[in-house]
Amino acid sequence: MDQPTRTELAPLLEISSISYRYKASLPPVMEDISLDISYGEFFVLLGPSGCGKTTILNQVAGFERPTSGEIRLRDELVTAPGPDRTVIFQGHDSLLGWLTVRQNVEFPLKVAGVRPAERRERAESALRMVELANQADKFPHELSGGMKQRVQIARGLVTESRMLLMDEPFGALDAQTRTTLQLQLSDIWERERRTVLFITHDISEAVILADRVGVMSAGPSAYLHSIVPIDLERPRLRTPEFNEYVAHLEDVVSAAKRREPLASKDAA
C-alpha cells in the first residue's frame, strides 16, 4: 500500500551534463554536471566556496541558461523562471518596504489570485512556522536582519510551488534560530513533500535535512564529486549514527576540495 507510484519515482528535475562559463575567456565555473532529483526529494548541494552551487541553482530557477547541457523540469526544458519554482535567497533583502510583514508574505498569493481570507490564513500559518506571528503588522525596517530573513523564508513557504530552491537560507541566522528552523523545515517537508534543492556549507545542516547530499569539487571546472544518501529517520537527532554521517561527509568534502577520489577506507 505504501509502495511509491511510478510518478513519485520519476525525476522531476533532470540536469544533463551542464557547464557554465561567465565569459568565453574564463575557465568554466563547473563542468559536465548531471543530476536527477525525484518528485518530493530533499536534495542538498554542498561544496567549497565558489564551486558554482549558486550558479547551478540560478540555472534551475531559470535566471540563467547553461553554456552547454540542459535542464528539464517535468520533461520541459527550463528556459525562464516560473511559478513551479520558488527561490529563497540568503541575505537578499527583497522584502517590499511599504508593505507590512503579513502583506509581504501574502504578496505571492495575491499575485496568484488567491482570495483574501485564504491568503491571510496561509500567511499566518507560514509566519507561525518561522515564529513571527506576533510581528505581522510591523514593516521591514522595524525588523532585525534575522527576522527579515525569516519573513523571506515564510514568503517562500506560503507558495504552492512544486519546487523550493533554497540558497543558504539559514546562513545569516544565529545558531539557535537556525536549529529551530532546520527542524521546522524538515517537519514541513515531511508534511508537504515538495521537492527541495537546498544549498549549504554546513555539514550538520545537510544531515538534518537531506535525502541525498551532492558534494561538489573545488572549482574552476567543478564537478559533482559524490552523492551521499542519508538514511536516517526524521526528526534527525544527534545520535551516534547521525555523527557517523557527519564524519563521513567531512571526509567526502575534504577529498572533493582536493579534487581527489575518496580514500577507500572512507568509501561508503
Ligand SMILES: Nc1ncnc2c1ncn2[C@@H]1O[C@H](COP(=O)(O)OP(=O)(O)OP(=O)(O)O)[C@@H](O)[C@H]1O
Ligand atoms: N558575474 C560573474 N562573473 C564572473 N564570475 C562570476 C560571476 N558570478 C560568480 N562568478 C564566479 O563563479 C564562481 C561560482 O560562483 P557561485 O556563486 O556559483 O559559487 P558558490 O559555490 O555558490 O559559492 P559560495 O558557497 O561562496 O556562495 C565563483 O568563482 C565566482 O567568483
